[in-house]
Amino acid sequence: MTDDSRLQAKRPVSALLAGPYGHPFHPILVTLPIGTWVTSLVFDIASHVVHRPGFLTQSSEWLIGIGVIGALPAAMVGLLDLFAIPSGTPAFRTGLVHMTLNLLVTAAYVANFLWRYGDHSSGRSVGVGQLVLSALSVAALGVSGYLGGKLAYRYGVRVADETTQAEGYTPDGRRGSTRTPV
Template structure:
């Protein structure tokens, strides 16, 4: 079982790529793929009601590509954050599941991008929309786990002592 010193080490970055103490980059970077993928779904819905859906469908495909690039960058930093979680802890197991779900979501969106490429931009592809919905669901579950890692386990969050000192200062 990891001791408190292991968990305190887990709050500190190993490299500047992770951000600095108490300010991890991973939570900032994940906003890119999540925002792009949710926006792509909004474009799909707009395309359903548009007289000419081609612009919305092309936009959705571009947003998915942006999300894929952003997800790869977030994954690199996420792996670095994962590396500081104490071994054989519940947080380590949850972090692994979080990473696996995000990796599956990334593959799902990549498949969706290829489906959209082959379908063209003349009409809405039901398969592409369903694939995006599956990807969004995976990201939602994984995001819940990521929130647990940060807010419940305090992974890469400043130590409680430092938080208390900051709140107490006037």
């Protein structure tokens, strides 16, 4: 791979939509679905522990729905970041698997939401099947997150180049300064 190809994956397709150079929007947008879905699993488990679980069951349903809505902008921005990666590279293949897993997880949560919709009024714990689906979805989300980390931290997708990063390690913050701290 040429240096130009590597640099291409660091630059946004659209800074307005995907975030400026060195500061992509995708990582911050994924925190909403990840946080809501992990919390919904915690509530699902807790609904089997407390005496009156209806509020946890209802809250979990809401969290799943909010996570699905939050996944939409995260996916759109992530797709823009994928377009910046040259096709036919290990980074691009990793990005495709990451995207596919995320789409499958989102589809599983849509199905889980529809399965639960309106069922919280019974005041019962979350069903075992719904809990298992949530647990499997969170596990798949973890695998996808690992791949997202590989894209950023191993392949440097949408991460500023080393020359730009060096600014943070020079005493005066100037580019190209090679002075070392005393």
